[in-house]
Amino acid sequence: MRKLSVLVLVTGLALSSCKTSDDSSFEVKESKDSNGYSYETVSNDPTGLRLYTLDNGLKVYLSKNADEPKIQTFIAVRAGSNYDPAESTGLAHYLEHMVFKGTSKMGTLDWEKEKVHLDEISSLYEQRKNETDPAKKKELYKKIDEESFKASQFSIANEYDKLTSSMGATGTNAHTWFEETVYKNKIPANELDKWLALESERFSELVLRLFHTELEVVFEEFNRGQDNDFRKSYAAMLDGLFPKHPYGQQNTIGTAEHLKNPSMVAIHNYFDTYYVPNNMAMVLVGDLDFEKTIKMVDAHFGLLESKEVVHPVLPTEDPITSPVVKEVFGPTAASVSIAYRANGIGSEDQKLLTMADMLLANGNAGLIDLNLNQKQEVQRASCSTTFLNDYGYHNFSGSPKQGQTLDEVKDLLFEQIEKLKKGDFDEWMLAAVINDMKLSKTRQNENSSALATAYYNAFIHHENWSSKISFIDELKKVTKQDIMDFANRFYANNYVVTYKRKGVDNNIAKVANPGITPVELNRGKKSVFNTEFSKLTSDKLAPVFIDYNEKIKTSTLKNGLTLSYIINKNNDLFDLNIIFDMGKDNIKQLELAVGYLDYVGTNDMSVEALKKEFYKLGINYGVRTGSDQSMVYLSGLKENLKPGLALLENLWNNAVADQESYDKYVAKILKGRSNAKSQKGNILFNGLLNYGIYGENSELRNIYNAADLKAMDPVKLIALVKDLKNYKQRIFYYGKDVAAATASIEEFHKVNETLKDYPAPVVYTQQETGGKVYFVDFDMVQSEILFIAKADVFDKKQMALTSLFNTYFGRGLSSIVFQEIRESKSLAYSAFASYSSARKKGESNTIMAYVGTQANKLPQAVDAMLELMRNMPEAQEQFKAAKKATLKKIASERITKSTIFWKFEGLKKRGITYDIRKDIYEEVQNITMKDLAAFFVENIKEKKYTSLVIGNKKDMKMKELLKLGEFKELDVNYLFNYQLETVKQ
Structure with missing residues (x-):
């Protein structure tokens, strides 16, 4: 009877919890603030958005979240790979990289002298693009390399990144996709005016400095994509769904051939066309004052000139009338996907597919969850929707159990679609799905980054915010019969099936090492803009420590x-x-x-x-x-x-x-x-x-x-x-x-009066490091190496020094390692070094340094990284900026909500019973460059490293690895202690 009463209690309350009110209305209201700025709000908007539009057309999304004195910022541009010229794919993405390089005021020591070389470089690239003779193209590249070195004598690498870091900004980055390019920073709230001054300068013009070194970095990003089987499968699926439209025909990263032959002129034209205020939005979510903020935004961005923006008319796809089959090969596990093309944002398809998708797979009680994953009929199965401006798609994916074929997985997925068509699901699931989505929205709305993402998505997709927040209420109107009718109409022989098979990919593009001359960084120098920017003041933000x-x-x-x-x-x-x-x-x-x-x-x-x-x-x-x-x-x-x-x-x-x-x-x-x-x-x-x-x-x-x-x-x-x-x-x-x-x-929760003690744990002893090379042979384009060294036993007294060291030397876009490996020498897309504190008291810290690059550049990358790990450059101005960044990050950080408990749990494992940030904040203020240099000499300079390497043996210069220490090639089965009978394919 007890168990029955529990079930009755659960079921009764469950049904009542699914009840929702239909009283909400989402009406758009127009108002004016005390400064005369007009803005829109939506009644019953749980996010409290104010949407302003400046006179030049810039959309400004503002929302207040006072959990911490920070503001999540996004600057979104309606410009993505869809609008790349057909002969220059990858252009929008490469432009995204170049927007970090500065302007005629920022990032330069002498613009007039630098411009002479940049103009010549642009001319040489145009010649090279039109040249068909390989020998002449090579000679032109040599001239580009020479001219680029000359230009670098007047440039300052990473000045934008240094300035954002000096404000205490985190998450400095950007991304490009089909219809969007979005620039990101999370800033201390008191730095808003300075950040606006910096960004208004950045978006005022485009200067393509350090162009050929950044192009090589993009090639490394391209190589990472070639090593990513998921990306390759995704690209094949899109190609099948969209044989005409850029969604399927223009990869964001671009083709290897187009990356080899860029046009600086075309990039400038793209920037001038799309990077205008009436084609952009600024999103600010955080601890802000609406009226002060919009006034500041207008003062900095209101001067940008608008112009008519006409996006190209993109092709309309023909209906898919029979299955389209794609195959992709690579070293990772086999999988299969089935994708159906749909209409895009705002369509009836979006509503019905959203519901259908959740009924099929919601991670708990969907048809796929229960019938395939729960019953372990496949290794893994899922589905998801994507909606874009012109089209959308519903994608199903699955991976096979041992001995199961991809077609068997595919058929099992089809069976779940058939169950949806027949209505083989409980009607209460509709209300439960609505509740599930509401819970997700509640969690999203309390997270400033997630909410800001929803805002910029609304802008990119031309969605009214009222439609966005009323979407779930609209879904309440969908009935079980609606879902069945839609499923029978939508899911037919109009799909693309993509088989990801385990095997050799014969379509890999191999790129020769171009032999770039390292460019000057001018690390200790400042532009006039930087000097003036540094004079700007912000209200001091006091740190708040937790009791x-x-x-x-x-x-x-x-x-x-x-x-x-x-x-x-x-x-x-x-x-x-x-x-x-x-x-x-x-x-x-x-x-x-x-x-x-x-x-x-x-x-x-x-x-x-x-x-x-x-x-x-x-x-x-x-x-x-x-x-x-x-x-x-x-x-x-x-x-x-x-x-x-x-x-x-x-x-x-x-x-x-x-x-x-x-x-x-x-x-x-x-x-x-x-x-x-x-x-x-x-x-x-x-x-x-x-x-x-x-x-x-x-x-x-x-x-x-x-x-x-x-x-x-x-x-x-x-x-x-x-x-x-x-x-x-x-x-x-x-x-x-x-x-x-x-x-x-x-x-x-009934427990015994006396509870048992825990059994003694197994102890794993950290080994001494140095003089060893452990290598795994793997079918990949890039090679990756991770250097590790056992350091001293954890001591909280070192935390201030290690925090500052990581900011200055090894982590972030303005760090020494990033500048040397990526910006100066173009040896990698990703490189970092860190002094990592142990998780527990009594354990040793670990020193790590990583670089991933194409195999023919690995020896250079290894030499460059080890040189840095033995001789840390001392740059006083960069040290000051790192120190300022470290202090501002602590000052603007707030530990809130349940995070308070979990942070304390982590501290206690290190033997700390108070907010250690207080000590770090006080100690960092007194650390000098001399102190940091001494820390480096005592803890890092003389360390012997164990080298961990993964790459394709046939592409690598194995003799170079032997120089690093005693070489041992490891079998993956041995590495993970798998026995051969457990891992048969």
Whole structure:
């Protein structure tokens, strides 16, 4: 009777929680602020947007979020790869890179002298573009290289990045896609006026300085794409869906041939055409004052001149009347995708497909979730929608189990579509999907970056904000019959199927090393603009440090457990975590056991029924374990905490194992291992890195082999999960109504009076490093190398120095490593170095340096990186900027909400019981360049590195690797401790 009453309680509340009000209206209102600026708002807008339009047409999206004194900024341009000239694909993306290079005022020492060389470089590129003789093209490139070095004597590399860093900005970056180019910074709120001054200068004109070195960087980005099987499959799918439209015919990165033959003239024309205020939007979300902000924006950006912008008319696609088949090859695991073309933003397709997609796969109770993933009929399956201005698409993807063909996976996906057509889903799912989307929107709206992204997307896609926020309400009108009718009409033989097969890709474009002369950085010099900019002042922002004992409240429950809690003042969502300070290092089987729990039901509820009940409630749940901590968690709407916890405890207490589901679970683990060893990132940053630090005796290699997994008793595994409740534990709650949460916990979470101590953990010893090279042969275009060295045992007294060192030397766009490796020598798209503090007290810190580049440039890249790791350049002005950036980042950082608890958890593992940022902030103020140089000499300069390398052996100069130390080529099966029988393809 007890179990039945729990289910009745859950079901009854679930249905009521799905009820929503239809009273909301979203009317656009026009108002004027006290300065006379007109703006639009929408009634019942939970985000509080004010949308201004300046006289020159610039759209300004403003929204207030006072959680921290920061502002997420986006500058969005309706300009992307769709509008690249057909003979110059990749142009919009390359332009994005060049917008970081400065203007005739910023980034130059003497514009008139520099311009002479830049004009000559532009002329040489035009000649080279039109030249057909390879020998003459090579000679012209040599002249370009020579002229570029001369020009660099008058340029200042990364001056824009240095200026953003000096303001304490983070996340400085940009991206280009089909219809958009978006520039990003997150800035301290007190730096808004300075940031606007900087950005208005940046977007006032385009100067293509350091052009040929940046072009080589883009080539490295192109190579990374060639090593990314997902990107290749995605491109093939788009090619099939859009045989006429640029969505399928113009890759954002561009073709190798077009990248080899750029036109600076064409890039200038593109900038002049599209980078105008009436084709742009500024998005600011954060701690801002609406009226002061718009006044500042107008003062800086109101002077930009508007002009008519005419986007090209793009081709209309013919209907797809029969299946289109694509094949892609590469080293990663096989997969298949099925894609259907749809109409674009604002269409009826968008509404119906959004609902259909969630009914098929929502991560919990969709048809694909339950019938394929939950039942382990495939290794993985999912679906998702994408909507753009002209078209959209619905993409299904799946990867096979061991012994399963791609066509079998494809057919299983088709079966789920057929179930949708027949209405083989519960009608209550429609309301549950709406609730799910509302929860996602609630979480989005409290995150300034996510909300700002929604704003710029509305601009790019010409969407009225009122339509955007009323979209979910519109979906309430969709009925089950609507979905069935739509599915029968939409899903026919009008799809593109893309087979990603494991094998050799014969379409890889190999590019010769052009032999670029390193350009001058002029690191210690400033432009006149920089000098004047540095005189601008901002109100000082005082840091706020956390008193963890004051912010985290505690109480003792009737069952004797300690409850830590923080009140959620923002919304009605909650997070509940039952924490065990032990993990798989304490009980090796624990990770296996909690993973299996996801595939079992109870003695009165199937796993499918459980998943559906949780989804009705809008509750996420689960159990996870790491090396030293495990957690049972629950999150969702506070009104459903009680039934959600009742359901979770029912599963925890009454879970029932069965051999069939366990056998499938084991097969899935083994196939997952097979797939993991075909991921180069996993091999380098997981396999090789763990091996380099711990050797053979690592947590990564301490796994069960296939025979052991198959011999496990699933009943004992579930018993282990149940027994977890008998160990020492504590609880953290983030939400409202702590009293109600406490009552629910005391009612449903029953534990023994005396709880067990944790078993002693396995200890993994960090190995000494240096003089060794560990290499994995992998089919890839680039080669990647990671240098590591064991450093001193963690000491909190070093945290100020290491924080400043990382900012100055190895992390970010204005760091020494980035400037030398990427900006000066064009040896890589990505390069970094860091002094990484250990996660726990008593463990050693780790020094790391990484560079990824095409194989024929690896020896140069290695030499350049090791030279930096032995001799750190001392640049006083750059040091001052790094110091200022470090202090401003701390001053503008606010630790809020549940993050307070989790930050404190991390500190305690390091033996710290207070907000260490206070010490760092005070100490950084007194650190000098001499101190940093001494830190480098004492801790880094003489270190011997273990070199971890992944690349294609046949393309690499292996003799160069032998110079780095004792060479050992590692088999991936050995690296991860996989046995051969566990990883058959």
